[in-house]
Amino acid sequence: MTTKNPLLWRYATKLFDPDAKVSPEDLQYLVDSLVYSPSSFGLQPWHFLVVSDPHLKAKLKPISWNQPQITDCSHLFVLCARTSMDAAYIERHAAHIAESRSMTSSKTDAYTQMMISNVLGKSEDQRADWMQRQVYIALGFLLSACMHKGIDSCPMEGFDKDKYDEILGLKEQSLTAVVACPVGYRSKSDSAAALKKVRWNESDIVEHL
Numbered sequence: 001m002t003t004k005n006p007l008l009w010r011y012a013t014k015l016f017d018p019d020a021k022v023s024p025e026d027l028q029y030l031v032d033s034l035v036y037s038p039s040s041f042g043l044q045p046w047h048f049l050v051v052s053d054p055h056l057k058a059k060l061k062p063i064s065w066n067q068p069q070i071t072d073c074s075h076l077f078v079l080c081a082r083t084s085m086d087a088a089y090i091e092r093h094a095a096h097i098a099e100s101r102s103m104t105s106s107k108t109d110a111y112t113q114m115m116i117s118n119v120l121g122k123s124e125d126q127r128a129d130w131m132q133r134q135v136y137i138a139l140g141f142l143l144s145a146c147m148h149k150g151i152d153s154c155p156m157e158g159f160d161k162d163k164y165d166e167i168l169g170l171k172e173q174s175l176t177a178v179v180a181c182p183v184g185y186r187s188k189s190d191s192a193a194a195l196k197k198v199r200w201n202e203s204d205i206v207e208h209l
């Protein structure tokens with residue numbers, strides 16, 4: 001990291017150095033950032049793929065607007081959302097809470113019912129949308145974790161989600177691809193690294209009340 005402010009150092013990397021690989025320790029930190037991301041009710045309606053296989057990356061590139069980050073990155077994260085959530089899933093989560101915190105399940109009963117009525121009270125579309133929003137929180141955690149470790153990243157929606165679902169066999173697992181995030185190290189020839197940030201003025205978007 002060359003500048004003092006990591007917020008300005010991070011940018012959506014357009015060209016990765018294909019030879020620079022993220023170490024297993026750092027990769028584990030990035031994976032941890034996903035595992036420990038917060039989610040509504042802690043329901044974690046997600047699944048994460050970490051692609052390093054060059055053959056699979058090569059298959060994904062043409063269905064990702066041919067963006068070079070897909071093949072040149074060290075690892076490609078594909079952040080997926082569940083496509084369904086039923087009472088059984090929520091009860092399994094409640095049992096997990098009780099077990100992890102050594103509580104009797106009667107202690108979590110009211111909370112379980114509240115979660116079930118909230119989640120199942122949404123329409124199918126609202127629920128799908130809500131689950132995908134949780135995945136974006138995980139994306140934020142991943143991007144921040146990269147920044148903390150001096151690892152470059154590029155959040156990406158520029159890909160054909162249906163084709164990702166097909167190639168990665170996601171539909172059969174009741175999952176769908178939401179957003180991708182190649183990680184690795186910037187190429188010296190990535191001119192985007194030097195571009196000035198384009199942001200609204202703080203005074204236009206932040207109000208202190």
Ligand SMILES: Cc1cc2nc3c(=O)[nH]c(=O)nc-3n(C[C@H](O)[C@H](O)[C@H](O)COP(=O)(O)O)c2cc1C
Nearest residue numbers: 010011012013014067154155156157158159179197
């Ligand atoms: C959800 C999301 C999807 C994005 N999709 C792409 C993408 O497909 N390809 C790409 O090069 N950049 C993509 N970007 C990067 C943005 O264009 C970039 O973050 C924005 O222009 C601000 O620039 P900066 O991140 O370098 O500060 C995406 C960013 C977000 C948050």
